[in-house]
Amino acid sequence: MLTFRILEHTADIGFEAFGANRQEVFANAGRALFHIIADTKSVEPREQVNVSARGTNRSELLVNWLSDLLYLQDAEGWLFREFEVISLSDHCLQAVARGEKFDPARHQVKLPVKAITYHQLLLEELEGGWRAQVYVDI
Amino acid sequence: MWIFEGERKTRTRQGGNRNVLPLPLFVAGFLLAAFALLPSASASPARGLYEVREIKRGVYVLFPEDVVDTDGDPQFNRRTNAGFIVTPEGAAVVDTMNTPFRARDLLYEIRRLTDQPVRYVIDTDAHADVFLGNEVFVAEKSAIIATIPAAAEMRDYSIDLARRLLQDENWRLQTRMRGIHPTPPTQTLDAELHLQLGDEQIRIVPLSGGHSEGDAVVFLPLLKIVFLGHLFENGFFPRIGSSDVHRWIEILKELEAWDAEVYIPAHGPAGGKKELADFRQFLEWLWNEVATRAAEGKTASDLKREMKLTEIYRWSARDLAPRAIEEVYQQVLRERPVTPASADPADQGTITQPTASSHQAP
Incomplete structure (x- = not known):
C-alpha cells in the first residue's frame, strides 16, 4: 500500500499520506515530513521519543503532531525514521518516534522545513482507508 | 478500548484484598470485559510504554520502555524503573519516576492489585527522574522518605528549577513542566531504617558519597531483593555528574557481598550479582x-x-x-x-x- 506521496507546489511543498486507519495516516504523515527534511535511509532508529499532541479537532491534531515533530527536529536536532501511534482520539495523540540526533557526518538534510501550514489541509476517510494532505512552509 | 501491554503482563493479584464476587456477577463481569476487549472499528489495540513484572511474591517493578520524554525536565527525560511492594497491610513504593504523569501509571498498576493504602514512598536519591512523581502520593497520605542529604538536594533542585524557568525565554521548559510540582520527602533518615509491612521487612540503607550524597538502597532481606536506584544501571550509560567514582565502586563491591539475589537498577532489566559486577567493572x-x-x-x-x-x-x-x-x-x-x-x-x-x-x- 502507498504510504505517502510528495506534492510539488509553486512555492511550497506538501504530501499526501495514506493509511488503513487514522493511526497509520498520522504515522505516515510523520514519515513523509521527515522524507522531505532529510535522507531518512541513513537515520537509524536508535532512540525512541515520546510525543504527545492535542488539538481541538482531528485536523488541528494532525498539524500539532507534525509541528511537535518539527520542533524536535529544529530545536533538539532529532531526525526520525519510524513512527508508532500508541493512542489516538479526536483531540489527543500519544506516539513514539524513533530515530537519532543529527550527525553531520552521516546525515544529509535535504530541505529545511519552517512550519506546518493549514493551506489545503485535508484529513478524510476514503473507502478502505484514510488520506491526509499537508503543505509545509519551506 | 485501549489495551496496555503493561496491563496484560500484570497478572498476579494479592489474595484477600478484594471481596469474592458471586458467580452470576462474575459471569456478567467476564462477559462485559470480553465484549470491551473486542476490537472496534475506530480503535485498534495500542500498547503501553512499560511493563510490570512480579519479581518475587508481592514485589513488582514497573519497567518503562527506553523512551525519551518530551514532557517533564529535559535534563531527566528518561524514565526510571519504579518498584512497589504489595502486602495485606499496605503497599510501599520505591521511586516515583520522572513526572507525576508516569507516577499515575504506577499508582494505577498498584490499584489493579490492591485497595490497601500506599503507606510508604521511598526515594533512592534526589535526581528528578526518581522523585518528580512524589506529588501523586501526597493525596494517598503516604509517608515520603529519603535521606537528609537527598531532601536537601531536592530543595536545591527546586530552587534551581525556578531559576531555569525564569530564564526560559521560549517557554518550552515552562510548557514541559506544566502540572509538575517537585515534592520533597515528609520524613528523612540519617541512619538505616527498618520498616515492617505485613510480613515484609523493608530496610532503607543510606549509602552516600558514591553516585550522590543522598543515595539510599532499599533491601528486602527475606526476599533477597535490593532496589539500587542510580547506583546501578543495567545496559544504560550512567549519569556520572559530580559522583565520586572511587566511592561508587567501593559501594558496589559492598553490595555485591550482600545476601541478595536480585538487584533492581534505575534503568534496564533486573540483574543479579554478575550484572552488578559488570557495571562496577565498567566504572x-x-x-x-x-x-x-x-x-x-x-x-x-x-x-x-x-x-x-x-x-x-x-x-x-x-x-x-x-x-x-x-x-x-x-x-x-x-x-x-x-x-x-x-x-x-x-x-x-x-x-x-x-x-x-x-x-x-x-
Whole structure:
C-alpha cells in the first residue's frame, strides 16, 4: 500500500499520506515530513521519543503532531525514521518516534522545513482507508 | 478500548484484598470485559510504554520502555524503573519516576492489585527522574522518605528549577513542566531504617558519597531483593555528574557481598550479582582508561573522540557516554592536577604525570 506521496507546489511543498486507519495516516504523515527534511535511509532508529499532541479537532491534531515533530527536529536536532501511534482520539495523540540526533557526518538534510501550514489541509476517510494532505512552509 | 501491554503482563493479584464476587456477577463481569476487549472499528489495540513484572511474591517493578520524554525536565527525560511492594497491610513504593504523569501509571498498576493504602514512598536519591512523581502520593497520605542529604538536594533542585524557568525565554521548559510540582520527602533518615509491612521487612540503607550524597538502597532481606536506584544501571550509560567514582565502586563491591539475589537498577532489566559486577567493572575500566589517556597528555575532547565508548558498550542513553568521559576526566584532573596542553577551555588541566593505572578491557 502507498504510504505517502510528495506534492510539488509553486512555492511550497506538501504530501499526501495514506493509511488503513487514522493511526497509520498520522504515522505516515510523520514519515513523509521527515522524507522531505532529510535522507531518512541513513537515520537509524536508535532512540525512541515520546510525543504527545492535542488539538481541538482531528485536523488541528494532525498539524500539532507534525509541528511537535518539527520542533524536535529544529530545536533538539532529532531526525526520525519510524513512527508508532500508541493512542489516538479526536483531540489527543500519544506516539513514539524513533530515530537519532543529527550527525553531520552521516546525515544529509535535504530541505529545511519552517512550519506546518493549514493551506489545503485535508484529513478524510476514503473507502478502505484514510488520506491526509499537508503543505509545509519551506 | 485501549489495551496496555503493561496491563496484560500484570497478572498476579494479592489474595484477600478484594471481596469474592458471586458467580452470576462474575459471569456478567467476564462477559462485559470480553465484549470491551473486542476490537472496534475506530480503535485498534495500542500498547503501553512499560511493563510490570512480579519479581518475587508481592514485589513488582514497573519497567518503562527506553523512551525519551518530551514532557517533564529535559535534563531527566528518561524514565526510571519504579518498584512497589504489595502486602495485606499496605503497599510501599520505591521511586516515583520522572513526572507525576508516569507516577499515575504506577499508582494505577498498584490499584489493579490492591485497595490497601500506599503507606510508604521511598526515594533512592534526589535526581528528578526518581522523585518528580512524589506529588501523586501526597493525596494517598503516604509517608515520603529519603535521606537528609537527598531532601536537601531536592530543595536545591527546586530552587534551581525556578531559576531555569525564569530564564526560559521560549517557554518550552515552562510548557514541559506544566502540572509538575517537585515534592520533597515528609520524613528523612540519617541512619538505616527498618520498616515492617505485613510480613515484609523493608530496610532503607543510606549509602552516600558514591553516585550522590543522598543515595539510599532499599533491601528486602527475606526476599533477597535490593532496589539500587542510580547506583546501578543495567545496559544504560550512567549519569556520572559530580559522583565520586572511587566511592561508587567501593559501594558496589559492598553490595555485591550482600545476601541478595536480585538487584533492581534505575534503568534496564533486573540483574543479579554478575550484572552488578559488570557495571562496577565498567566504572573501573572507564576510570582507568580515562586516567591512563589523560596521563599521556590527552584532552577530554581527544578522549571523547578516541575512546569510542558507544561502540565498546552497546548501551542505551548514548548521549550520556561522552558526558561520562568528560566528567570522569574532570575528576581525574582534580585528583592529579597538571598543566593543560590544549587551548580549549573545555580541556582545562591535562595530566602529564604518569600513573600506574591498569588497563583492563571490558
